[in-house]
Amino acid sequence: YVLVPPNHYTQDFNLLNFTLPNGGNTASQVQAIGINPNSGLAGSTPFPDIVGFYTDKATGFTHGFLDSFGVQSTIDDPLGLPPNVTTPVQNLLGINNALRAAGFWTDNAGHEHGFVVEINTQTTPVSTNFIELTPAKVSTDLGVNAVATQTSNITNKNLVCGFWTDTNGNNHGF
DSSP: OEEETTTEEETTSOGGGOOOTTSOSOEEEEEEEEEOTTTTSTTSOSSOOEEEEEEETTTOOEEEEEEETTEEEEEOOGGGSTTTOSSOBEEEEEEOTTSEEEEEEEOTTSOEEEEEEEEETTSSSOEEEEEEEOHHHHHHHHTSOEEEEEEEEEOTTOOEEEEEEETTSOEEEO
16 A cells, blocks of 8 residues: 555555566565655656565565556566576665666675666566666775665665665665
8 A cells, every 4th residue: 555645545556465577476575665756746647656675475586676557567687686696685775756766686695786777667578777886886986895785765866875885894875
């Protein structure tokens, strides 16, 4: 469901009835994390774009998803999928009005790799373009030694926030 302030719940998005976008099994968990900021404003669509993640009960893999106009699509960074990663964990955390989402995938060592994904819902299936914010890129650009990155949100001006983790396990925001 979606809560529309001050106290109205709508069944436009119902996590209890979440259908795996691949038409497969059932999800053992679903979390809706981000919603684009124009949702619920006068003249906007009655169906907000929602991102989050679900875990496929059959495989144990966690996938990012987009729910747009009530249609759910899996959104996974190919770098975070087999054969590169044995047990994929992918999350989408924020989305802007232009359907650019911020998220991350986790490698076999448990380190996160941030990205921004441009999503095109006008194609079937939904097409994506991933822009990586890798630990190596952060290390080079900032002159530090990053082992993980996470992009947490993206504004309508395409400003991205998140954090990177150093070799001592300390997190640093950006």
